Amino acid sequence: MDLQTHRGNLFMNTATMAFRNLLKTIHNPDRFMDVIIQPIMFMLMFGYLFGGAISGNVKNYLPIIVPGILIQTMLSAASGSGSQIREDLDSGVFDRFKSLPISHIAPLAGQLFADVLRLTVAAITSLATGYAMGWRPASGLGGIVVSALLAIFIGWSLSWIFALLGLLAKNATTVESFSLMIMLTLSFLSNAFIPIKTLSKTMQVIAYMNPITYVITAIRQILSTGRLTYDALLVLIFGVAIVIVFAPLTVWAYNRNN
Template sequence: MDVQTHSGNVFMNTATMAYRNLLKTVHNPDNFMDVIIQPTLFMLMFGYLFGGAIAGGAQAYLPTIVPGILIQTMLSVGTGSGTQIREDLDSGVFDRFKSLPMAHIAPLAGQLFADSLRLLIAAMTSLITGYLMGWRPAVGLGWVVAVGLLAIITGWALSWVFALMGLLAKSAEAVNSASLMTMLFLSFMSNAFVPLHSLTKPLQVIAHLNPVTYVITAIRQILATGSWTHEALLVLIVDVGIVGVFAPLAVWAYDRH
């Protein structure tokens, strides 16, 4: 088999497995929780319950909360990769896949590429919900799309981290618990929902060390200035670095199984 044929088989096998994972999402309503229900619910709850206390009203709070909920949603969707992979490993379905004439990496790659569509749906849900609540960005639609793509790339990069967690953990419950704690810590120990200056000094130190803070700052700067900032470029470079490090580690852990 030549290189071109082999590459074509890997691509087709990965696409087939991605389609399989998307079908699982469609046929399992629970999988829509972090894609549609959670961002909508959190946007409404934070905006209308806490907007008055934090910013004087929901309308004034939306420029803060929309980027925060957007990134929190990307984190939540990314955590699903590890849980789903662990469930498939525990059920033995990956063993059955390895007995089939397909590229051995296709089940893992298919899961991660299926997540990119879930991330797209989640990003659209977050931004549309904010718009329906009255959020009006000061920039054009093109920059809003750029912000959504940056958030999706960040979520997809982090999904490799959670995929590695799923491959190394002993149970889906352990992955789910660890992922949830990680997502909550990264979201709330940042500038996602409150200004950094409102935090105590120790929490400010933690927030400044939190990479999510810089992602949200970059998104807010793009939405405020309509330009691609140095922070946004740095976030993109870090995303590429995360994939470059954790994708090979995830493949190594997958090969161990």
């Protein structure tokens, strides 16, 4: 088999596996909730419950909470990658894949590429909900698109970490519990829902040590200026670094399991 044919088969196998994982998301209510129901519920609940207390009214609170919910949703959607991989390993479906004439890496690659579409749906849902509540960023449509792309990329880069967790964990329950703990810790100990200056000194230090704080700050800057700021470039580099470090580790763990 020549190189071009091998690449073509890898692409088709990966696309097939990605489609399979998307179907699993659609037919699994828990996975579907991560990308559709959760961002809508959190945006409405946090916006109308805390908007008046934190910013005086919901409209003034939306520039704070929309980027926060967007990134929280990216974390939640990305964490689903590890759970799905672990479930497939536990069910033995990966053993069946090994008997098929497909690329060895296609099941893993299909999962990670399916995550891009899941993250895209989650980002659109988050931003559309904020817009329906009256959020109007100064950057206009261009800033919304750029911020969404940055959020999706960061979410996809984090998917590699959760995929590695899924490959190393003993069962799907462990992956889900650990992923939920990571998501809640990173999102709530940041500037996602409140200004950091309102926190105590100790909590401010913790929030500034949280990388998600800088991701949210970068997205807020894009939405207010319509341009890629210095913080946004740092966040982009951060995402690339995650992929460079964790992609080989995830492939290694995948080969060890298969």
